[in-house]
Amino acid sequence: MPFAERDLLAEIMAWGSKLPGFAQSHARQGIRVARCIVEGIEDRDGTPHPGIGAPSPHTLHDLALDIAWNFWLDDCFDSHPEQSSNRMLCLDDFESSDTDDAPLEVWSAAEVRAGMRSVVDASEAGLALWMDSVVEMTKAFQRNKRASREGEEWTFAEYLDNGERSSTVPHVLATIALLYGLDMPQRMTDPAFTRLIRHLSLEIRLENDLMSAEKELEEGDSANVTQIMNRFMPLSIVTDFIEEQRQSYERMVLDDLDALMPDDVFGRAMRLLLEAAHWFYTVEQDRYSRPHRALAR
Numbered sequence: 346m347p348f349a350e351r352d353l354l355a356e357i358m359a360w361g362s363k364l365p366g367f368a369q370s371h372a373r374q375g376i377r378v379a380r381c382i383v384e385g386i387e388d389r390d391g392t393p394h395p396g397i398g399a400p401s402p403h404t405l406h407d408l409a410l411d412i413a414w415n416f417w418l419d420d421c422f423d424s425h426p427e428q429s430s431n432r433m434l435c436l437d438d439f440e441s442s443d444t445d446d447a448p449l450e451v452w453s454a455a456e457v458r459a460g461m462r463s464v465v466d467a468s469e470a471g472l473a474l475w476m477d478s479v480v481e482m483t484k485a486f487q488r489n490k491r492a493s494r495e496g497e498e499w500t501f502a503e504y505l506d507n508g509e510r511s512s513t514v515p516h517v518l519a520t521i522a523l524l525y526g527l528d529m530p531q532r533m534t535d536p537a538f539t540r541l542i543r544h545l546s547l548e549i550r551l552e553n554d555l556m557s558a559e560k561e562l563e564e565g566d567s568a569n570v571t572q573i574m575n576r577f578m579p580l581s582i583v584t585d586f587i588e589e590q591r592q593s594y595e596r597m598v599l600d601d602l603d604a605l606m607p608d609d610v611f612g613r614a615m616r617l618l619l620e621a622a623h624w625f626y627t628v629e630q631d632r633y634s635r636p637h638r639a640l641a642r
Contacts, residue, residue, distance in 0.1 A: 355404065357375065357410055357413055362552050366421065367413075367417050370416075371414075372413045374632070375413025375415075380409075381625075382614060386620050388593075390596040394616055401527055403462035406462060406463075408520060410609070411520045414453065415513045422489065428448070428449040430487070434484060436476065436477065436480050439455075439480055439596075457479075463524055471530065474533070478519035481510045481515065485511035489511055489568035490568075492568045493568050494612070495622070499573055501573060508551075509547060511568075512553070514542065514549055514618065517618065518615070537601065540601065541615065544594045547594045549569060550570075554570045560633060583597040590605050595619070598615070602615060
């Protein structure tokens with residue numbers, strides 16, 4: 346591991362020491378995805394996609410920290426359910442200045458905001474959008490938890506609606522906007538832009554579910570699209586059906602990205618997120634597969 350990456354890993358591990366169960370894997374995975382966005386990545390055909398760069402020396406740190414928190418928070422609903430809220434949280438919970446007795450989701454979000462070093466001149470609208478994305482992502486994780494524990498049977502449409510937010514894509518884009526000084530609130534008024542975010546979110550949600558289907562079935566986690574559709578068709582057919590859906594969302598993402606200007610930072614970031622997801626689900630199979638099937642790193 347390069348010296349600079351060891352330093353970054355150590356810094357994020359030090360930040361995460363307050364979070365129960367925060368592991369080196371969370372920090373490392375956050376750094377890996379953040380590097381894809383900042384520095385670039387090759388797609389599956391070997392075509393390079395340059396990164397969006399870093400406007401501050403702290404940008405990579407801040408983005409990696411936020412993404413590492415996403416991985417940890419997702420895991421926490423399984424590993425530390427007693428510390429998470431049993432009621433659906435709202436914006437007022439996250440805006441409270443009293444975090445001493447706050448649920449895990451709330452006080453950890455405050456730690457993320459405090460840990461970011463480069464957010465100094467962020468607009469009020471940008472900060473509000475970032476916080477809204479935190480709330481919506483957390484609520485989507487909560488709905489997943491409830492579905493698994495209470496045996497809730499979602500429809501395909503209901504699952505996709507929640508999956509748009511549980512994919513973490515809207516939140517990661519809000520974080521990028523915050524760190525890069527981009528006017529995401531204004532872009533969100535464009536239906537074509539919000540459609541692109543939805544398509545990218547669902548491509549990544551479905552790709553994640555396909556990778557983790559066996560593991561989540563064994564763990565009794567019913568918040569997976571393959572289990573939802575298995576109520577209506579055999580699993581062998583389900584896998585093909587979901588893969589077709591995933592591919593269709595990917596095609597729509599690529600078509601929508603082609604319509605953007607080449608220097609559109611959001612467009613470049615979303616293409617990098619798409620390629621980072623493909624790469625991540627290939628190299629990090631131990632996170633999404635049963636242990637005895639995990640690939641060596």
